[in-house]
Amino acid sequence: MSSPKIILYTNRMCPWAHRAHIALKEIGLEYEEVTIDLTTPREPWFLEINPRGLVPTISYDGTIITESGIVTQFLADAHQTHLLPPSSPIENALYRARLNFFVDAFFSKVLPSLFASIRAADETERDAAAQQLIAAVVKEIEPLLADTDGKGPFFGGSEKLTLAEVQSGSFLLRILTFAKPEHGLVSAKLLTLLEQAPRFKRWAEATIAQESVNFIYDEKLVADKMRAKFAPAAKV
Structure with missing residues (x-):
């Protein structure tokens, strides 16, 4: 080919x-x-x-x-790769259904709190958004990562990235890096709060460490542009 x-x-x-x-x-x-x-x-x-x-x-x-x-x-x-492991038709369909449910849960339940944090006017609002984000992670995402226990950190216990990380990696980068105090976009308390969701923390950190996920990411430039666009009134 x-x-x-x-x-x-x-x-x-x-x-x-x-x-x-x-x-x-x-x-x-x-x-x-x-x-x-x-x-x-x-x-x-x-x-x-x-x-x-x-x-x-x-x-x-x-x-x-x-x-x-x-x-x-x-x-x-x-292009058949580790992103969607080939299997029998039924296994493949079930895997895709689980993966799609996982990605949907991440975007519909977790990401709204990231956007709320970015638009927050002050640290109190950012702290509240971080609490909401972690609550959603603990309730919605942590159970879906149960099969990573004792296995690879990626979706389904994979040792390599899957389509789930392809879909979510750029947003995980923003969640974790925006929590650095110098950016003032996500509460710095988030990094401590992540201890409440050890599977998610392991998954997120492993994902953003991959070269394919971070190779185009200019953290400071992205954070500066995000702050200028969405949080012009925020107090940093």
Whole structure:
């Protein structure tokens, strides 16, 4: 099978686009990267490629694929790797169902508290958001990581990244790094609160340590831009 010609239309500041970078790096695919300025109206040429003007968008041998979840799922399906371990049809379907439920729980139950923290006006609000985030993690995510006990830290006890980490890694980076005091975006107490969720803590720390997850991440630049955009009134 010849290597596909891939063009990734992206912006490295965007956590959704970041998902595509993780997938491509983890699979080991070569690609051309085209940066899209998200601070200005989209150029007509890009709107011809993706009328919604969103990143990530990929051209895969001339076929356009959009939306981060769809892009990463397609790449994992098209190139059999450890991201979606092959198995029998039933086992594969059950694995995907569990993985999709896990990712949905992370995004629907945990991430709202991250966004609340970023928009918080002061430390009291950030502390409250951190408490809410950990409560959601303990209730919704920690039980779903039970099969990592005594095994690999990644979803399902895997020793390597799975599609679950591809989908969530860019946001885990932001949760953990934004909690550093110099950024003032997430309560610094979060790092201590994580002790209440040891499986999640192990999973998150192992995920963000992977080169495929962190290789495009400019922590200070992302934090500065996030603060300027979403928390202009926050007291740091």
